[in-house]
Amino acid sequence: MNNSQEIKEKVQKIFEKIFKNKINNFEKLEFNKTKKWDSLKHIQLIVAFEKELGVKINTSDVEKLTSYRKIIQYLL
């Protein structure tokens, strides 16, 4: 398993853990459009990425990570 696949899987697990349900289509997930993805969940996701993937996400980047795609792009 390559690194990018590993990151994707970890991100997907984090999403399912924070949203507390199984997600079928990750590509569709968008901040403020996906029902469960509100500002609280957004910060919970950011903190979980930092903790579980060992990355540091800047204040200025938090507002940019507004979809699953953008998050994957950012983390890769």
Next chain:
Amino acid sequence: MLFHSLIYLLLFLPSVFTLYFLLRKFTNNDGKILLIFSGIFFYGWWNVKFIPLIICSVLFNYYVSKIIVNVENKRKKKLILFSGIFCNIIYLGVFKYTDFIITNLNYLFQSNIETFDLPFPLAMSFFTFQTIAYLVDCYDGEVKIKSLKDYSLFIIFFPQLIAGPIVKFNNMIPQFNSSENKSINTKNILLGLTIILIGLFKKVILADNLSINVDYGFNNFESINFLESWITSFSFTFQLYFDFSGYIDMATGSALLFNILLPKNFDSPFKATSLINFWKSWHITLFNFLMNYIYFPILRSLRKINFINAMFITLIVFIISGIWHGPSYGYIIFGTLHGIGLIVNHTFNKIDILKINKFLGWLLTITYVNFTLIFFRCENLESAFGIIKSMVGHNGFELSTNFFDDYFLIFVYILSISISLFFKNINYLIDNYYENQEIKK
């Protein structure tokens, strides 16, 4: 200088526009210095004494940002960032809140400390937030500051200087540097002028006429009846929207003449079917600032990031927003009520038991927003409570009024309601135009 004044529309704007593009066409000059001096002139038109204040702020923050960018040590960097933010808040606080604090202290301790009667420099609230965001972006390595010229232009560019939208460095300066934006773009001019006209119409025809009943109602809050109190409050809700969004339209249109696209600040807020949605379409750049630079960082810094903490911080953020609007209890109550409203909205969403249909959601939202704006408009709390008392029938339920004796005013009300609730807004014009541009490319 006001956007709807003749001096701005017929003299200032055309002169700066002509000089800017002449400079860019016939010389190697990028026109930035011209725009900076035009901004200073525009700003000083109200009161020349304010000019040193904005220049001091620009110089101070430019050097702070330089230090932030150049210092390697993380702890030092953070210390400078926080000191910079602190100085900006104090700078704003001294001018905006000193007299308010003294008046309150006098009231509390029955003392007689004299107020300073400090004049409040225009635009300061806006450029303070803009500067704070900029310093944080410098700290994060987001902004690679190059010159004092760029930084000054970012703060002093006249269309957004006085009342927003609150812009970000990385969204603005690249637009000035782009070679595509170097020469006159007739389509941008047409679009810009159309948007200026729309803004002018909103301000002069709608907002200014709506203000007639608003002023009368608030000045006579003790004697107006049930119907008149409702008309007064709703008139102000629409007046504020057309005044502010009209102003933003004129700012957006003016900037477009220079091929600069400002961010959206309003998106038909009175169509919102919940308070959460209302804040996604009302003063958008302020809300984004509050979210990204206050709400998110505080929430992130907590050990427990749960619903209750998030709601508590929402309340704090909206109280801050109320205080930011101005030194009065009316603004603080306005902010607090919005914080509470959002907590209720989020709580209902979370427990997910009560589903209300869209129409009821819309009605609740606009009525609640209207109620909070009474505090936004009032000169003292007595008048706000006076209006509210009449609205709940304290003075009876009389339904007669001579508020509409003038037929033109009826026309203004019909237009105001229709435009807010059924029309598309300028974002539609802009998005459509740029979509077409993309397709052509």
